[in-house]
Amino acid sequence: MSTEFGFELQVCQWAEDHWPPGKSRDSPVVVARQLGTKRRRWDTVVIECDPEGLAARANFGSQRLDSDLLHVVRNAPAAWAWYREALPDPGYPWRYVRQAVHQAADRGLIERRRGDGGRIELRRKWPYPDWVERIVAVENKPDLDASAARNLAPQLERDVALGLADAVWVATGATGGAVEPVLLEDIPVESGVLTVERDSRGASAVEATWQPRALDPTEPGTRIVDRPEGGTFDASACQFEVAAPDWKASKRLEIAERAYERGWRSYADSMRPDCRHFVFDTTPAVARPACEAKDCHQTQRECAGSCPEFEPEPPAWRQRDWPLEGGPGRAIKRLLDRQRERQRPGE
Numbered sequence: 001m002s003t004e005f006g007f008e009l010q011v012c013q014w015a016e017d018h019w020p021p022g023k024s025r026d027s028p029v030v031v032a033r034q035l036g037t038k039r040r041r042w043d044t045v046v047i048e049c050d051p052e053g054l055a056a057r058a059n060f061g062s063q064r065l066d067s068d069l070l071h072v073v074r075n076a077p078a079a080w081a082w083y084r085e086a087l088p089d090p091g092y093p094w095r096y097v098r099q100a101v102h103q104a105a106d107r108g109l110i111e112r113r114r115g116d117g118g119r120i121e122l123r124r125k126w127p128y129p130d131w132v133e134r135i136v137a138v139e140n141k142p143d144l145d146a147s148a149a150r151n152l153a154p155q156l157e158r159d160v161a162l163g164l165a166d167a168v169w170v171a172t173g174a175t176g177g178a179v180e181p182v183l184l185e186d187i188p189v190e191s192g193v194l195t196v197e198r199d200s201r202g203a204s205a206v207e208a209t210w211q212p213r214a215l216d217p218t219e220p221g222t223r224i225v226d227r228p229e230g231g232t233f234d235a236s237a238c239q240f241e242v243a244a245p246d247w248k249a250s251k252r253l254e255i256a257e258r259a260y261e262r263g264w265r266s267y268a269d270s271m272r273p274d275c276r277h278f279v280f281d282t283t284p285a286v287a288r289p290a291c292e293a294k295d296c297h298q299t300q301r302e303c304a305g306s307c308p309e310f311e312p313e314p315p316a317w318r319q320r321d322w323p324l325e326g327g328p329g330r331a332i333k334r335l336l337d338r339q340r341e342r343q344r345p346g347e
């Protein structure tokens with residue numbers, strides 16, 4: 001499990017099976033990777049869900065609802081009404097809202113009809129549920145030495161100051177020492193620490209060696225825009241902005257929606273499972289992609305059409321019967337999609 005990508009998959013698999021660390025699970029979780037805001041992407045995201053809310057979310061399909069669709073779906077009335085009267089002023093031109101109403105209706109999320117004078121009216125099919133309880137961000141650093149900790153610390157400080165997630169963790173490889181070196185590094189005390197037994201599976205493969213401080217996403221957050229290094233030649237001031245609770249609430253829901261759609265197995269969409277050298281290696285910790293040509297666990301970046309070793313699957317492979325119909329590449333994607341669907345209760 002040498003790469004950060006492999007480590008990340010192990011953390012995702014463990015979180016899906018065993019989150020929260022050291023406790024029994026009392027709410028379902030949705031796990032995703034590489035999600036966040038325009039400015040900050042978290043490695044692993046764990047959405048702790050309200051069980052009934054998550055089941056009700058399934059009514060809206062497995063595709064995410066973006067901010068425009070959420071505006072329509074969350075405010076759609078129980079009785080028919082003209083969309084301009086039913087929905088709150090969006091703060092941007094109504095024509096975009098009208099477009100979103102059509103899109104929501106086309107996806108079967110709401111009902112739509114032409115009312116008096118050709119006005120577009122809408123009515124909800126189901127109330128949009130309150131399905132997100134907590135959002136937990138995990139930064140994966142398999143080898144957290146002093147220099148990696150120095151680079152990571154400012155990112156974690158920003159996460160803590162902004163308080164967009166309910167808790168922030170760092171996951172790092174266990175060393176087996178009496179005191180894990182990560183605890184001696186200079187990372188914010190508000191972030192929790194997970195130590196991961198590499199290449200192991202099961203609840204005990206990951207241990208919470210430091211508990212995080214609970215953050216409060218309902219409070220205004222501080223977005224650190226620029227923080228000078230300081231020192232003799234740099235006396236410039238730190239720049240920051242205030243992140244309003246409303247902004248945080250919308251961003252959290254958008255992140256949760258993206259997590260719901262993508263899960264953590266969507267990596268195959270940006271790799272080349274249709275390459276004849278692409279195989280699935282069921283390591284003890286997690287099943288993960290491997291490359292027979294390079295004899296390694298390839299990263300997402302190197303497993304692309306630009307890879308010099310890339311060779312498409314022979315056409316004959318695509319003639320095979322179940323379970324490989326369409327070729328092994330498609331079979332791998334189908335397998336990952338099926339596993340992803342299983343993590344969405346209620347569908």
Ligand code: SF4
Binds near residue numbers: 303
């Ligand atoms: S040869 Fe290249 S494209 Fe093919 S599986 Fe290996 S890394 Fe991926």
